[in-house]
Amino acid sequence: MSSATAVQPGTAPARPKGRATLLHVIRSEWTKLWSVRSTMWTLIALFLLVVGFGVLISWGTESNLNQMPPEQRATFDATGTSLTGIFFGQLALAVLGAMVITAEYSTGGIRTTLSAVPKRLRMLAAKALVLAVVAWVVGTVVSFVAFFAGQAFLDKANVGTTLSEPGVLRAVMGGGLYLLGSAMFGFALGALLRHTPAAITMVVALLLIVPPFMQLLPGEWGKTVNQWFTANAGSQITFVNPQANSLGPWQGYAVFTAYWVLILAVAAFLLERRDA
Amino acid sequence: MIEVRGLTKRFGDTVAVDDLSFTVQPGLVTGFLGPNGAGKSTTMRMILGLDRPNAGSALVNGKAYSSLSDPLSEVGSLLDAKDVHGGRTARSHLLALAQSNGLPAKRVDEVLELTGISSVAKKRIKGFSLGMSQRLGIAAALLGDPGVLMFDEPVNGLDPEGIQWIRNFMRYLASQNRTVFVSSHLMSEMALTADHLIVIGRGKLMADVSTADFIENSSTNTIRVRSPQADDLARALTGKGFTVTPVDGYLQVAGIECAQVGDLAAEQHLTIHELFEEKASLEEAFMELTKDSVEYHTDAFQPVPTGE
Numbered sequence: 001m002s003s004a005t006a007v008q009p010g011t012a013p014a015r016p017k018g019r020a021t022l023l024h025v026i027r028s029e030w031t032k033l034w035s036v037r038s039t040m041w042t043l044i045a046l047f048l049l050v051v052g053f054g055v056l057i058s059w060g061t062e063s064n065l066n067q068m069p070p071e072q073r074a075t076f077d078a079t080g081t082s083l084t085g086i087f088f089g090q091l092a093l094a095v096l097g098a099m100v101i102t103a104e105y106s107t108g109g110i111r112t113t114l115s116a117v118p119k120r121l122r123m124l125a126a127k128a129l130v131l132a133v134v135a136w137v138v139g140t141v142v143s144f145v146a147f148f149a150g151q152a153f154l155d156k157a158n159v160g161t162t163l164s165e166p167g168v169l170r171a172v173m174g175g176g177l178y179l180l181g182s183a184m185f186g187f188a189l190g191a192l193l194r195h196t197p198a199a200i201t202m203v204v205a206l207l208l209i210v211p212p213f214m215q216l217l218p219g220e221w222g223k224t225v226n227q228w229f230t231a232n233a234g235s236q237i238t239f240v241n242p243q244a245n246s247l248g249p250w251q252g253y254a255v256f257t258a259y260w261v262l263i264l265a266v267a268a269f270l271l272e273r274r275d276a
Numbered sequence: 277m278i279e280v281r282g283l284t285k286r287f288g289d290t291v292a293v294d295d296l297s298f299t300v301q302p303g304l305v306t307g308f309l310g311p312n313g314a315g316k317s318t319t320m321r322m323i324l325g326l327d328r329p330n331a332g333s334a335l336v337n338g339k340a341y342s343s344l345s346d347p348l349s350e351v352g353s354l355l356d357a358k359d360v361h362g363g364r365t366a367r368s369h370l371l372a373l374a375q376s377n378g379l380p381a382k383r384v385d386e387v388l389e390l391t392g393i394s395s396v397a398k399k400r401i402k403g404f405s406l407g408m409s410q411r412l413g414i415a416a417a418l419l420g421d422p423g424v425l426m427f428d429e430p431v432n433g434l435d436p437e438g439i440q441w442i443r444n445f446m447r448y449l450a451s452q453n454r455t456v457f458v459s460s461h462l463m464s465e466m467a468l469t470a471d472h473l474i475v476i477g478r479g480k481l482m483a484d485v486s487t488a489d490f491i492e493n494s495s496t497n498t499i500r501v502r503s504p505q506a507d508d509l510a511r512a513l514t515g516k517g518f519t520v521t522p523v524d525g526y527l528q529v530a531g532i533e534c535a536q537v538g539d540l541a542a543e544q545h546l547t548i549h550e551l552f553e554e555k556a557s558l559e560e561a562f563m564e565l566t567k568d569s570v571e572y573h574t575d576a577f578q579p580v581p582t583g584e
Binding site for chain 2: 017018019020021024025027028029031032035036037038103104107108109110111112113114115116117118119120273274275276
């Protein structure tokens, strides 16, 4: 290591000229995402959760189907059943989304990052775009795998469905869209809170723990809050048959998206003003 | 060139940087000197646009850092060598930085070579020693081959060989007419590396002076003389208008040359046993300059009295 100063003083250096354009920053964030091990592990966890739970629940449904009352059989959603694992799998992408930004703060890497890209919103936009593309592509792939694996079991009980049935393709594509949204939810909270445990706790509470309890709220207002609440609204896009007391698939998804866009907008506003 | 004008930063009630103004010129190593907590790192963070100043501005080559479109080609900086994600390899860390500014990947290999860490390029950063991390930080600073370089306490925690390497590297960079701005809390370190000094204490400018002048001025010193006829000699010196202080059995006289004391003693037929010039060290001169501005004071160690 000591031979490093074998350089002549006074030599005119050939200057590489670089520009921190959005495209360059996107390339950089792409490299950063894939050069830490946690990314791959999180995506493996996502696959296992979504496909694993999908298969498990489809298999269980197939073997219990003959005990199911006929009225329940009539509204049985084969697509939604095979996509049940998305509810658990969203945790993996939400954590990945939060870590993409909070790890910059916990390691101090944010100061190095912003020294290279002092236009902070450009950095935030590049991170968000890279994460969104990765989450959407991977989310859509696992959604399709879970769908086909689930149908293989449900077909045995003759309740399976195909992509050509009405609403099915939208629901399976919707699985990818929902997972994209959960990644962005984690990212937005991470950018706002700048603290890994805080962001993860918050996103787990908002997407995973609180939503199922919202149906316990009393009265009309309770029903509305339940319908409009994060995952309750967003997950409608993964069902073919509309669930009772819920928003429509696209309406629900729009509400879900509005949440994280709003949080991210506040985070972006603060990013410009706070010390890094 | 770095220009700081009226820069002020407050954290709650604490004024970390107080109306600070100075200019850092190219072709020189400029030392940024001050005790711990004087505001050096905060000033550097504000120059890089990381901390927002409450007042004033910092310009790099005439522009605000946050408005630069090619930041890595204008300014290379190393604030804290540990400000990296330890899970990445050295190479992918540098590659991501290079890509963010559209710099070619071959530049990564060049800076790895230049800083002597090619052999650990594929290792994850969290296993690096402090010395290796410092070299990685310097490699990152050199990626865009910038004309302005800024390092915060780069020799902290390094072994003598690493310190030597950094010193030579700073001098080499300045010899290429780059602006090199280096902070330290050690005067002795800066005396060896810096051509120019900017000294701050409690966020305020204390001195903006060439290292040579600083040394020259802080050597206007005192002489000490020991004589068996100390009282007579003291009277003679006082008679000539000098201030005489008895210290440890010596007489200490300010503003006089040894020769004058010798001549005076000879005139008065006084015996002198010892006569020498007492040079304050640079460290003492620095402490004298900043003594009212250090954040954490300790009382000088007093010998513990023995017996009751």
